[in-house]
Amino acid sequence: MLLALGLFAxxxxxSPLVKTDTELTVDESYVQARLIMPKGTTLEETxxxxxxxxxxxxxxxxxxxxxxxxxxDRAVLHMLLKxxxxxxxxxxxxxxxxxDRLKSxxxxxxxxxxxxSGANSTPVELEVSGKEMETxxxxxxxxxxxxxxxxxxxGPIAPGNxxxxxxxxxxxx
Numbered sequence: 001m002l003l004a005l006g007l008f009a010x011x012x013x014x015s016p017l018v019k020t021d022t023e024l025t026v027d028e029s030y031v032q033a034r035l036i037m038p039k040g041t042t043l044e045e046t047x048x049x050x051x052x053x054x055x056x057x058x059x060x061x062x063x064x065x066x067x068x069x070x071x072x073d074r075a076v077l078h079m080l081l082k083x084x085x086x087x088x089x090x091x092x093x094x095x096x097x098x099x100d101r102l103k104s105x106x107x108x109x110x111x112x113x114x115x116x117s118g119a120n121s122t123p124v125e126l127e128v129s130g131k132e133m134e135t136x137x138x139x140x141x142x143x144x145x146x147x148x149x150x151x152x153x154x155g156p157i158a159p160g161n162x163x164x165x166x167x168x169x170x171x172x173x
Contacts, residue, residue, distance in 0.1 A: 028081075028084075028091060028115055029064070029080055029081045029082070029083065030078070030079070030080060030081075030115060031078075031079040031081060031095070031098065031113065031114070031115045032076065032077070032078055032079070032113070032114055032115070033053075033057075033076070033077040033079070033098065033102055033111060033112065033113045034074055034075070034076050034077075034111070034112040034113075035049060035050055035053065035074060035075040035076075035077070035102065035105065035108050035111055036073070036074050036108065036109045036110045036111070036112065037049070037072070037073055037074055037075070037107075037108060037109060038107070038108070038109045039073075041072055041073065041107075042072060043070060043071070043072050045107065046070045046071065046072060046073075046074070046075050047070050047075075048107075049075065049105055049106075049107055049108060050068050050070050050075035050077065051068075052105075053075070053077065053101070053102060053105055054066050054068045054077055056101050057077065057079060057098060057101060057102075060094065060097060060098070061087075061088060061089075062081050062082050062086075062087045062088070062089065062094045063079060063080075063081060063082070064080045064081055064082045065079075065080045066078065066079045066080070079098070081094065091115075095113065095115065098113060099111070099113055
């Protein structure tokens with residue numbers, strides 16, 4: 001009985017040393033916004049909404065970079081904010097500004113904004129044309145089609161025409 005009481009008292013004394021924190025590490029420099037489009041929206045209509053939205057958000061002083069993905073039913077904006085030391089406003093004020101700018105957009109059904117994680121999977125769109133595209137289509141240098149690639153060319157590609165480059169919203173192109 002005394003042994004059980006001693007073990008119980010020892011457990012109580014040692015309990016403050018047990019780590020019980022479940023705080024997750026969240027990358028607060030990454031913000032993702034989804035612009036959900038009304039049913040029946042075309043890709044061109046989505047681009048007409050998401051392009052100006054990305055350009056507007058890029059003007060925020062806390063914005064480091066922004067990438068966009070456009071689909072018929074939605075647009076996804078991946079935003080990388082400057083570090084905390086470079087920001088002049090608290091995170092809450094920046095998030096409110098992002099929300100206000102996105103909710104003022106016309107022709108969208110709703111906006112979903114969140115932050116954290118995902119910064120290592122930010123997409124980069126490669127525009128490949130000319131003979132480089134033919135090389136990719138023919139599978140030279142790889143064992144099959146590249147996963148996740150989409151032929152977004154506006155029409156037939158003439159060999160030798162056009163550069164290979166990276167395009168970001170608002171970049172001259």
